[in-house]
Amino acid sequence: MKRALLRRIEPVLLxxxxxxxxxxxxxxxxxxxxxxxxxxxxxxEIQEAIGIPQAIVSQHLARMRGCxxxxxxxxxxxxxxxxxxxxxxxxxxxxxxxxx
Amino acid sequence: MKRALLRRIEPVLLxxxxxxxxxxxxxxxxxxxxxxxxxxxxxxEIQEAIGIPQAIVSQHLARMRGCxxxxxxxxxxxxxxxxxxxxxxxxxxxxxxxxx
DNA sequence: GCCATATATTGACATATAGCTATTATCATA
DNA sequence: TATGATAATAGCTATATGTCAATATATGGC
Numbered sequence: 550m551k552r553a554l555l556r557r558i559e560p561v562l563l564x565x566x567x568x569x570x571x572x573x574x575x576x577x578x579x580x581x582x583x584x585x586x587x588x589x590x591x592x593x594e595i596q597e598a599i600g601i602p603q604a605i606v607s608q609h610l611a612r613m614r615g616c617x618x619x620x621x622x623x624x625x626x627x628x629x630x631x632x633x634x635x636x637x638x639x640x641x642x643x644x645x646x647x648x649x
Numbered sequence: 650m651k652r653a654l655l656r657r658i659e660p661v662l663l664x665x666x667x668x669x670x671x672x673x674x675x676x677x678x679x680x681x682x683x684x685x686x687x688x689x690x691x692x693x694e695i696q697e698a699i700g701i702p703q704a705i706v707s708q709h710l711a712r713m714r715g716c717x718x719x720x721x722x723x724x725x726x727x728x729x730x731x732x733x734x735x736x737x738x739x740x741x742x743x744x745x746x747x748x749x
Numbered sequence: 750g751c752c753a754t755a756t757a758t759t760g761a762c763a764t765a766t767a768g769c770t771a772t773t774a775t776c777a778t779a
Numbered sequence: 780t781a782t783g784a785t786a787a788t789a790g791c792t793a794t795a796t797g798t799c800a801a802t803a804t805a806t807g808g809c
Contacts, residue, residue: 558683562744562747563676563680566679566747567673567674567679570673570674570740571670571671573670573674574668574670575667575671575766576664576667579658579663579666580663583657591786592785592786593786603785603787604769604771604786604787605769606786607787607788608768608787608788611787621786626775626784627784627785628775628785628787636743636747639743639747640670643736643739643740643742643743644663644666645658675796675797693754693755693756702798703756703757704756704798704799704800704801705797707757708797708798710756721756723756723806725807726754726756726806726807727754727756727806728755
């Protein structure tokens with residue numbers, strides 16, 4: 550461990566980081582953003598991809614919308630979600646890197 | 650975003666990752682592991698470093714012990730804590746990297 | 750054993766979260 | 780406008796979480 554490189558995380562960043570990873574600290578939400586990482590997806594696509602009830606998917610998406618992790622846009626009768634918080638990709642890649 | 654590199658996170662890893670980042674998804678716990686990242690620290694050192702009551706620090710440490718994120722060893726009348734989950738460093742560095 | 754210091758645990762309480770069912774909104778199209 | 784598909788929300792129960800005050804448990808020195 551290279552301690553010399555450990556600089557303190559600034560309070561505001563730390564606070565936002567805690568908020569983001571708190572949201573991602575749930576298996577289903579983590580799966581949802583993993584799906585969204587590949588590009589926009591509708592609620593039903595997400596639902597199929599991870600196999601949980603529509604209402605639950607919507608609830609998780611609503612929470613993640615609430616802290617600006619994902620955003621939605623209507624497309625006809627669909628609503629397409631996408632990740633808008635760049636740190637999410639960092640976190641997912643970080644998890645992948647641990648998978649040695 | 651290089652989508653070609655996005656490989657799926659394995660279920661077991663994803664589940665453990667969710668557990669870890671759930672624990673880190675709290676500002677005080679994030680501060681605690683940030684302190685511990687620099688090396689072992691006693692409860693009172695942590696308490697001083699981040700400025701919250703001793704009982705709260707102990708409670709957070711107990712929860713993180715519970716999911717094998719930190720470990721403790723007694724040293725005289727002190728108890729020294731350290732990070733034992735390597736992913737924690739990855740996550741902290743990931744947060745730092747976002748701090749552009 | 751007694752005292753001071755360091756840490757852990759407990760109980761109480763408020764709030765947050767998760768998941769379920771049912772219902773409601775929104776849109777496209779017949 | 781009626782209908783089917785898609786998505787969001789409401790109401791509910793159960794459980795988890797966060798915090799505090801108080802108490803309990805080490806440990807070391809006298």
